[in-house]
Amino acid sequence: MKDPYAYFALFSTPSVLALRLALVFRHRLYLVVLSTIMTACASAPGGPLVVEDQSHSKHPQPVKSEPAKVMVDKSPPSEPAVVVELAPNTVAQDVTHPLPVEQEPAYLTEPAQAPLPKSKTPVATPARTLPVASQKVVEQLLTEADAAKAKGHPDIAIMKLQQAQRISPTEAKVYARLAALYLAQGQADRAEQMARKGLTLVAYQPAYGYYFWRLIAATRRYQGDAQGEAKALEEARQFQ
Amino acid sequence: MAKQAGKFSWPWRFTWQLLIVLAVCTLAMLVYLDAQVRDRFEGHRWSLPAKVYARPLELYIGKQLAQGQLNYELQQLGYRAVKKVRQAGQYRLQNNQLQVYSRGFHFADGSQKGELYHIQLQANRVLSIAGEQGQTLHLARLEPQLIGGIYPSHNEDRELVQLADLPNGFIETLLAVEDRGYYQHLGVLPTGIARAMYANVKAGRVVQGGSTLTQQLVKNFYLSDQQTLWRKLQEAPMALLLNNHYSKDEILEVYLNEVFLGQQGKRAIHGFGLGSWYYFGQPLKELQLHQTALLVGLIKGPSYYNPKRFPQRAKQRRDLVLKVLAEQGLISQAQRQIYQDKPLQLSQVAQYSRYPAYMDLVRQQLQKAYKSNDLNSQGLRVFTTIDPWAQQQADLAMQDSMANLTQRFGELPKLQAALVLSQRDNSEVLAVVGDKDAGYAGHNWALDASRQVGSLLKPVIHLTALSSGRFHLLSPLDDSPLSVPQADGSQWQPGNYDGKSHGVVPMYEALVKSYNIANVRLGMSLGVEKVLDQLSKLGANQQWQAYPSRLLGALEMSPLKVNQVYQSIASNGFYSPLSIVRDVTQANGELLVHYPYQVRQAADPEASYILQQEMALVGRHGTGRGAYRYVPEHQEVAGKTGTTNNQRDSWFSGFSGRHVATVWMGNDDASPTPLTGASGALQVWARLLANLPYQKDQQSPPVGVEYFRTNPLSGAIVDANCSGLVLPFGDLRPPAQSRCDN
Numbered sequence: 001m002k003d004p005y006a007y008f009a010l011f012s013t014p015s016v017l018a019l020r021l022a023l024v025f026r027h028r029l030y031l032v033v034l035s036t037i038m039t040a041c042a043s044a045p046g047g048p049l050v051v052e053d054q055s056h057s058k059h060p061q062p063v064k065s066e067p068a069k070v071m072v073d074k075s076p077p078s079e080p081a082v083v084v085e086l087a088p089n090t091v092a093q094d095v096t097h098p099l100p101v102e103q104e105p106a107y108l109t110e111p112a113q114a115p116l117p118k119s120k121t122p123v124a125t126p127a128r129t130l131p132v133a134s135q136k137v138v139e140q141l142l143t144e145a146d147a148a149k150a151k152g153h154p155d156i157a158i159m160k161l162q163q164a165q166r167i168s169p170t171e172a173k174v175y176a177r178l179a180a181l182y183l184a185q186g187q188a189d190r191a192e193q194m195a196r197k198g199l200t201l202v203a204y205q206p207a208y209g210y211y212f213w214r215l216i217a218a219t220r221r222y223q224g225d226a227q228g229e230a231k232a233l234e235e236a237r238q239f240q
Numbered sequence: 241m242a243k244q245a246g247k248f249s250w251p252w253r254f255t256w257q258l259l260i261v262l263a264v265c266t267l268a269m270l271v272y273l274d275a276q277v278r279d280r281f282e283g284h285r286w287s288l289p290a291k292v293y294a295r296p297l298e299l300y301i302g303k304q305l306a307q308g309q310l311n312y313e314l315q316q317l318g319y320r321a322v323k324k325v326r327q328a329g330q331y332r333l334q335n336n337q338l339q340v341y342s343r344g345f346h347f348a349d350g351s352q353k354g355e356l357y358h359i360q361l362q363a364n365r366v367l368s369i370a371g372e373q374g375q376t377l378h379l380a381r382l383e384p385q386l387i388g389g390i391y392p393s394h395n396e397d398r399e400l401v402q403l404a405d406l407p408n409g410f411i412e413t414l415l416a417v418e419d420r421g422y423y424q425h426l427g428v429l430p431t432g433i434a435r436a437m438y439a440n441v442k443a444g445r446v447v448q449g450g451s452t453l454t455q456q457l458v459k460n461f462y463l464s465d466q467q468t469l470w471r472k473l474q475e476a477p478m479a480l481l482l483n484n485h486y487s488k489d490e491i492l493e494v495y496l497n498e499v500f501l502g503q504q505g506k507r508a509i510h511g512f513g514l515g516s517w518y519y520f521g522q523p524l525k526e527l528q529l530h531q532t533a534l535l536v537g538l539i540k541g542p543s544y545y546n547p548k549r550f551p552q553r554a555k556q557r558r559d560l561v562l563k564v565l566a567e568q569g570l571i572s573q574a575q576r577q578i579y580q581d582k583p584l585q586l587s588q589v590a591q592y593s594r595y596p597a598y599m600d601l602v603r604q605q606l607q608k609a610y611k612s613n614d615l616n617s618q619g620l621r622v623f624t625t626i627d628p629w630a631q632q633q634a635d636l637a638m639q640d641s642m643a644n645l646t647q648r649f650g651e652l653p654k655l656q657a658a659l660v661l662s663q664r665d666n667s668e669v670l671a672v673v674g675d676k677d678a679g680y681a682g683h684n685w686a687l688d689a690s691r692q693v694g695s696l697l698k699p700v701i702h703l704t705a706l707s708s709g710r711f712h713l714l715s716p717l718d719d720s721p722l723s724v725p726q727a728d729g730s731q732w733q734p735g736n737y738d739g740k741s742h743g744v745v746p747m748y749e750a751l752v753k754s755y756n757i758a759n760v761r762l763g764m765s766l767g768v769e770k771v772l773d774q775l776s777k778l779g780a781n782q783q784w785q786a787y788p789s790r791l792l793g794a795l796e797m798s799p800l801k802v803n804q805v806y807q808s809i810a811s812n813g814f815y816s817p818l819s820i821v822r823d824v825t826q827a828n829g830e831l832l833v834h835y836p837y838q839v840r841q842a843a844d845p846e847a848s849y850i851l852q853q854e855m856a857l858v859g860r861h862g863t864g865r866g867a868y869r870y871v872p873e874h875q876e877v878a879g880k881t882g883t884t885n886n887q888r889d890s891w892f893s894g895f896s897g898r899h900v901a902t903v904w905m906g907n908d909d910a911s912p913t914p915l916t917g918a919s920g921a922l923q924v925w926a927r928l929l930a931n932l933p934y935q936k937d938q939q940s941p942p943v944g945v946e947y948f949r950t951n952p953l954s955g956a957i958v959d960a961n962c963s964g965l966v967l968p969f970g971d972l973r974p975p976a977q978s979r980c981d982n
Contacts, residue, residue, distance in 0.1 A: 137300040137378040159349045169665030170938045200845045203940040
């Protein structure tokens with residue numbers, strides 16, 4: 001399977017529906033893949049951060065708190081796809097709305113205001129305060145990017161994503177979209193590098209850690225690097 | 241036959257023949273002129289220079305925006321402050337309430353209509369944005385400022401307009417002054433020609449042209465501007481032909497874009513569209529009648545009536561135009577009085593050639609992808625990353641620092657300086673200063689200077705060390721005297737700036753205090769080649785022979801390249817080429833190319849992150865401390881000073897919030913200066929960063945990096961309740977101790 005997004009769709013989808021669509025609507029695979037990627041992005045909710053107060057522990061502890069474990073899609077790559085014939089009108093409806101309604105974006109529930117351990121000093125405080133309002137504009141730009149991509153204007157989509165990245169440069173989701181878009185364009189190397197950049201931002205968003213490694217696995221598969229792919233999948237597992 | 245021939249004597253025959261020949265020639269000429277008229281009129285009418293735009297001002301909720309910046313941006317865009325905002329190009333800013341009516345613009349990502357925005361500001365931030373109907377908006381975008389063009393050799397520049405772009409009363413004013421019977425005549429006015437001929441015969445030379453607008457257009461559009469008889473002979477038939485082929489409105493539109501209205505250096509200002517920008521800093525459509533009157537008045541003699549040089553003369557001419565309008569009943573006497581009382585209202589914004597150093601970079605990038613003929617004739621639109629406000633602050637920081645140095649050290653005639661400012665998150669270049677005189681277009685020191693970098697190399701040594709997995713920030717380094725045998729048998733003995741050696745020091749201190757000996761030892765233990773290789777990957781993109789002295793920065797780089805290297809450090813070890821141009825579109829707005837944001841991992845992200853925190857200590861406690869004379873205490877200053885042998889070069893490169901900046905100072909002949917990195921370059925850097933909007937670095941530490949409280953003296957991690965320096969560590973950590981003190 002040399003098609004990068006087909007591969008990616010097969011392995012990353014959290015939704016069986018997308019797979020069904022892929023099989024039933026092969027000629028509209030593009031939309032389906034978009035939907036899949038969107039779902040993967042959207043289904044990475046950030047649970048409330050568990051912050052342990054470690055100031056009383058006897059042994060020296062990291063000042064940083066443990067990142068929360070977040071529910072992610074854990075379906076193994078080898079899971080067989082169930083092909084079910086869909087009633088025509090159901091499919092039509094789904095294809096007209098290829099973008100699943102996004103769940104609460106991960107960062108809205110991120111630990112922006114989470115209490116920090118007492119032992120922290122200003123030098124050590126990792127800043128995680130995304131201005132609440134710029135989240136909305138980022139969401140808007142992501143939606144516009146998706147629309148542009150769906151209309152067959154990947155360049156415009158990239159512009160919108162870059163605009164979002166300028167406004168909110170630490171938002172992993174933006175890098176996820178950029179990487180997915182590059183991969184969809186067959187620019188595997190560029191996609192991997194973007195995913196690697198995204199990986200530096202996932203300390204509190206392990207769901208994205210998983211996502212980025214899966215995406216890297218897909219880029220390597222696309223380039224015929226089976227060993228690299230296996231390694232990336234191994235890395236992804238650590239985020240599960 | 242002979243009789244027949246005799247009927248017409250030879251003079252007659254000759255006359256006939258001559259007449260026939262003449263008729264054929266005239267016909268041929270008419271056919272030729274006709275072809276010429278149609279060819280040029282219907283073909284590619286003008287060579288249009290590429291237009292270069294700044295980044296647009298994007299407003300979104302939460303965006304940092306001081307009123308000073310807002311005022312500056314609106315002024316640069318030619319927005320007029322009014323009491324009630326009614327049309328595009330107007331704004332009202334009062335009590336943190338901004339109403340601004342944007343102009344429509346064709347961006348690279350699509351067309352955007354002009355829109356009235358209600359923007360609420362609070363504490364230098366955008367609090368809310370609402371549209372005309374009060375609907376909440378998340379994003380508002382003003383059109384970008386035009387910052388320059390790329391010209392062909394003849395330097396003609398114009399901004400094309402259509403009849404629909406004209407302000408009220410424009411055509412009436414133009415025709416009242418230049419050609420009252422325009423819509424009636426056939427392209428020429430025989431009475432006008434007769435009057436002109438009489439005047440010319442009387443004067444014995446050509447002194448007057450009885451030109452209609454059509455003839456003026458023919459003269460400028462098709463013919464050379466020499467006043468010869470031959471040209472005069474062509475002019476009238478061509479005007480007739482033009483009039484015959486095309487509608488009056490079509491001809492008028494071409495006239496509006498062809499007319500010559502002034503000269504700015506080598507750049508010729510053609511057409512009312514550009515004329516309006518050049519003189520008033522506004523689009524033509526927004527002009528009021530007194531401004532229109534001035535532009536129309538200029539046709540008669542753009543240099544003689546040049547309002548920038550001869551405002552009095554220009555005002556007289558404008559008032560004369562207003563008088564003509566009143567006499568013809570187009571305006572009332574009362575209106576005439578009102579307009580006459582208005583000042584010329586010329587734009588104070590110097591258009592073009594304001595950012596010579598930045599434009600050098602734009603040209604450099606474009607020339608890689610485009611032929612110069614395409615750049616200066618196709619009307620391409622180039623969207624760059626320059627931030628006019630940041631550029632202004634950079635110019636001022638340079639200017640102030642230079643004035644200050646002159647005060648301290650007296651005249652420093654050979655001293656030169658350069659500055660590069662980029663966006664930490666995406667490598668976009670926001671500002672460039674290429675000379676100590678910021679607006680001077682000569683040698684571009686930011687791009688072309690190749691100077692030793694000195695201690696700027698030390699962070700690269702530390703990055704290599706941290707990436708090796710063998711060192712952490714508290715690793716003990718030996719700063720005792722060192723002697724390195726050279727290939728030629730001699731000994732190289734690096735010394736510290738203070739002339740002392742400091743025994744065993746924790747690694748971070750060797751950077752913070754810029755100890756040479758400890759860093760050379762560290763670099764040699766890693767391998768000079770490894771360090772240079774890391775430097776190259778970070779964006780220096782160059783190979784050097786590995787000598788130990790390289791570790792003290794005995795290698796040359798331009799300020800731009802240094803900024804590239806520090807940019808990679810500031811973005812967690814990801815190299816992203818400094819970018820100047822975002823997009824290029826065709827004249828019609830169609831996207832030609834988008835330069836996408838791209839990254840390449842060039843260093844270990846965890847090591848880079850730890851290095852960033854180490855460099856922040858340089859600002860807090862080390863050689864960069866002086867930055868806090870200007871920069872507020874809460875702001876992070878992470879960087880490194882650099883001073884080369886005998887103080888030939890003074891450097892500071894570093895990052896703060898979302899900006900990365902590099903400043904270099906040195907004499908143009910590389911002779912010693914009185915400056916260190918801290919007393920020279922750092923001053924400019926700090927002045928600049930203090931005046932830019934600051935947004936705290938929002939990144940969380942990469943996975944695998946954790947902060948611990950430490951005791952630097954014992955080199956151990958201590959309990960979180962102890963006092964002591966908090967430092968980040970990767971997998972390799974110092975041992976823990978249970979007591980707080982030694």
